[in-house]
Amino acid sequence: MPPPKTSFTYELDAEQQEKLLALLALGNYRPRQVPYSLAAVEGDGFNCALYQKEKHGRRKLCIQGSKAQDFVEFFLEPNVLGVATVGYEDVLDPGRSSAHGGSDESGKGDFFGPLVVACCYTDETLSAAMREMGVRDCKQMTDKAVLTVGAKLRQLLGPDRYAVVKIGPAAYNRLYAKIKNINRLLAWAHGTCIEELLERQQACPKVVVDQFAPTEATIRRALKERGKKIVVEQRHRAEDDIAVAAASVMARAEFLRAIAAMAVEDGPIPVDKVPLDMIPRGSSDPRVRQLAEEMVRKHGPTWLMNHCKAHFQTTDKVLAACGMSRADLPPEGQVTSAVANGKWNGRKDASESGGRTSPSAAGESA
DSSP states (O other), X not given: OOOOOOEEEEEEOHHHHHHHHHHHHHSSOEEOOOTTEEEEEEETTEEEEEEEEEETTEEEEEEESTTHHHHIIIIIIIIIIOSOOTTOHHHHOGGGGSSEEEEEEEOTTOSBSOEEEEEEEEOHHHHHHHHHTTOOOGGGSOHHHHHHHHHHHHHHHOTTXXXXXXXXXXXXXXXXXXXXXXXXXXXXXXXXXXXXXXXHOTTOOEEEEEOOSSSTHHHHHHOOTTGGGSEEEEETTGGGSHHHHHHHHHHHHHHHHHHHHHHTTXXXXXXXXXXXXXXXXXXXXXXXHHHHHHHHHHHOTTHHHHHBOTTSHHHHHHHHHTTOOGGGSOGGGGBOOOOTTSEETTXXXXXXXXXXXXXXXXXXXX
């Protein structure tokens, strides 16, 4: 039996929200303080939060914890959702275990390390084996579990039923400088990975991709001859598909191995003994800038080009803290990415679609 799911997300309409709030008020639950939530409680082995933000009359409900699945099956589905889905996925969607591929990426939001895309093939037998070994969305797994399950997946699939495209920081920075758009870069990487899988599994009829662009046209333009002949389905929360979940685990495992290798560049620690948190993830953790600044002072600004995604705003802040600017980087390091509000530290920055160089922004202080 596969392990129970520990994380669920639903979008509730107004009637479902009203039912949920009434039942939570009557139940034996402990109130919690969760930022931006309309209501949040803690139960036996789970946490539940209904968020304030409303979109088209719906609000997001998140349930997490070791007994989250029990809460969903025995409380939420019969009393609020009015449908039974958990445990009936194969009945409701008979094709979800049929032969198809799934593609997902890792490292897109991480300042350090590569961008990795994986594409995995599955069928009814493989899908059952994947669930049995605990394959699920890698965001619901610890790093240690990702590495363990990833190794089992590679053994299960063998060399012909998965493909991985790893774009190291140096190559990533060259590609981004040329493409100047993260969605098009992702589309190229997914398209390349899908083509590699189809070369090995030519009878694969469909590939599901976790949605990263507004329309499917972005990835379709990146597909070559084989990819244009199959169904490519791009959708939100695609990790619910077992092939995409497997791809998310494979991609994250490869990313973690690359991060571990980076951690031992200046030291004698064996890769398999590296603490998984030695290199901080994401880009907002203060330790990211701290480590990057330390390395720039030690090795010079070009160190960033071989270890980081240079178009991130973090690059500007790191360089400024070290008394430098993007002018100290090679040309591919002088391309910046979008800023949500069109500004960085009070000045206009480059747009994601244009990816123009921005020496003025690069020279600002952190």
